Amino acid sequence: MSPPPSLSDLSRVELEALLVELFGKVAALEKLVSEQREEIARLKGLKGRPSIQPSGMDKATEPPQPGKKAKRRRRGKVTPRVSIADQVLKAEAPAGSRFKGYETYLVQDLVLSVRATRYRRERWVTTDGRTIVAPLPAGIDGHFGPDLRRFVLMQYHQGQTTLPRLTALLQSVGVSISKRQIQRLLTEKQDGFRDEAREVLRAGLQTSPWVSVDDTGARHKAKNGFCTQIGNDRFTWFGTRSSKSRLNFLDMLRAGHTDFVLNEAAFDYMHSRNLSAPLIACLAAQPETSFADQAAWCAHLERLGFTALTTTPEPVLIATEGAQWGSIQAHRFLCDGVVLSDDAGQFAVGRHALCWVHAERLVHKLETFTDVHRGAQQKVRKLIWNYYADLKAYRVNPSKSRRLALRARFDRIFRRRTGFVTLDRLLARLHANKAELLMVLERPEIPLHTNGSENDIRCQVTRRKVSAGTRSDVGRDCRDAFLGLAKTCAKHGVAFWDYLGSRLGVPGQSLIPPLPGLVRCRGQPA
Numbered sequence: 001m002s003p004p005p006s007l008s009d010l011s012r013v014e015l016e017a018l019l020v021e022l023f024g025k026v027a028a029l030e031k032l033v034s035e036q037r038e039e040i041a042r043l044k045g046l047k048g049r050p051s052i053q054p055s056g057m058d059k060a061t062e063p064p065q066p067g068k069k070a071k072r073r074r075r076g077k078v079t080p081r082v083s084i085a086d087q088v089l090k091a092e093a094p095a096g097s098r099f100k101g102y103e104t105y106l107v108q109d110l111v112l113s114v115r116a117t118r119y120r121r122e123r124w125v126t127t128d129g130r131t132i133v134a135p136l137p138a139g140i141d142g143h144f145g146p147d148l149r150r151f152v153l154m155q156y157h158q159g160q161t162t163l164p165r166l167t168a169l170l171q172s173v174g175v176s177i178s179k180r181q182i183q184r185l186l187t188e189k190q191d192g193f194r195d196e197a198r199e200v201l202r203a204g205l206q207t208s209p210w211v212s213v214d215d216t217g218a219r220h221k222a223k224n225g226f227c228t229q230i231g232n233d234r235f236t237w238f239g240t241r242s243s244k245s246r247l248n249f250l251d252m253l254r255a256g257h258t259d260f261v262l263n264e265a266a267f268d269y270m271h272s273r274n275l276s277a278p279l280i281a282c283l284a285a286q287p288e289t290s291f292a293d294q295a296a297w298c299a300h301l302e303r304l305g306f307t308a309l310t311t312t313p314e315p316v317l318i319a320t321e322g323a324q325w326g327s328i329q330a331h332r333f334l335c336d337g338v339v340l341s342d343d344a345g346q347f348a349v350g351r352h353a354l355c356w357v358h359a360e361r362l363v364h365k366l367e368t369f370t371d372v373h374r375g376a377q378q379k380v381r382k383l384i385w386n387y388y389a390d391l392k393a394y395r396v397n398p399s400k401s402r403r404l405a406l407r408a409r410f411d412r413i414f415r416r417r418t419g420f421v422t423l424d425r426l427l428a429r430l431h432a433n434k435a436e437l438l439m440v441l442e443r444p445e446i447p448l449h450t451n452g453s454e455n456d457i458r459c460q461v462t463r464r465k466v467s468a469g470t471r472s473d474v475g476r477d478c479r480d481a482f483l484g485l486a487k488t489c490a491k492h493g494v495a496f497w498d499y500l501g502s503r504l505g506v507p508g509q510s511l512i513p514p515l516p517g518l519v520r521c522r523g524q525p526a
Helices: 012-044 146-158 163-172 179-187 191-207 246-253 264-272 277-284 294-303 315-330 356-364 371-396 400-414 421-432 451-466 473-491 496-504 515-523
Strands: 123-125 131-133 210-220 223-231 236-241 338-341 351-354
Touching (some): 191 473, 191 515, 223 451, 264 315, 277 315, 294 315, 351 356, 356 371, 400 421, 451 473
Parallel strands (some): 210 338
């Protein structure tokens, strides 16, 4: 990159923009150098980066259970979910023996059988020339029955099997089916499931006091993308996109709505993101406050001259994010909800809280070189662990006095100077996040970590490992929808097998209520 003619001729805004650009390039180069060093070490047979184990702060700070001794975990009583058929086995006893009842021995078995039915549908021709054909039985949609469709969906999504292995399994038990036909069973005519997954997200965002979020890599159309998880103890939803920007995250929080809204929440967002006051006033002075889709919103910005501006921050980007946030609030999503994340920048919207486990991990992973450094690191970690344990106790029994004491103690821990320069800089960085780390003091109902999100998103990581990725938008959306529905079912004690049977109309299957209704019921106060 060629340097400008003279740095002294640049304005402050231009210098800040140049500095931001250089910071981005330096970060990219540092990442590239790190990857190249790891590759060189691997090719030379040298040791790679050290494998740092989890700190274990959350488990280590669990309070001991009073009056309870640790017991060895034993297997629970076997309780089959199906009716038990009794069968009496006769014993050959010699003459004169006395009958002493029965000794019970429970055996569970699985029967896999293939059934093919040829329906001979009557055809009649009425006097006026119309043809009447007898309808198919309820639940029959296509040439494969609802039980087979349920088995395919269950094995692929919750069983995490692959398409070739599922094809081989079905063919080995006698089903005449191809890999292409199984692919169609997984992706075609699944609008009902995708709609229910979207309604689950809407119900969760409307009724939940908090949501935790996380993301991971995902392949789509032979390109790297990102899968984002949104959920809590009531629901789970996944969405895969090509970007992990804040604009993309706000679009996901709209839960399928495409409108852009200019309201008080939108203008507050623009102020927080440092959009200039004249531009905000220009937007507020216009009579239009709601725009149906992206095209209408972009046309509005172009009429106002936003697209021709080159100032920092980018006016079009901040205004679009603000209008998306206005849409989220207009649909009553996250009105008073807290977004809990691992400090990824794109998730910092609305009321934002940070994960303490990720914050402590920065201290845990810090590289030390002397005994003095190691001593300072261990002392700070002990202080953080003790503080974390007291935050757990505060969540159980919050009070104003404890809240004030914990705030003051936070300053003493993270403003201290240890003499280890790198550690001191890290503590200052964590202290700058005080409001987000201590959100739990104002909202004790939110958790202190994002372990729930990491557990939820693990199924997407497994799917990524066993499959190369999705090739169509429909396949991507179906994968995200079914994995999210399976996680949501588990959180409400509903077997995914029963859920699929209820939705597919399997004969004799008990009715499973709509999952959005279950999410809303869990969100209502008792």
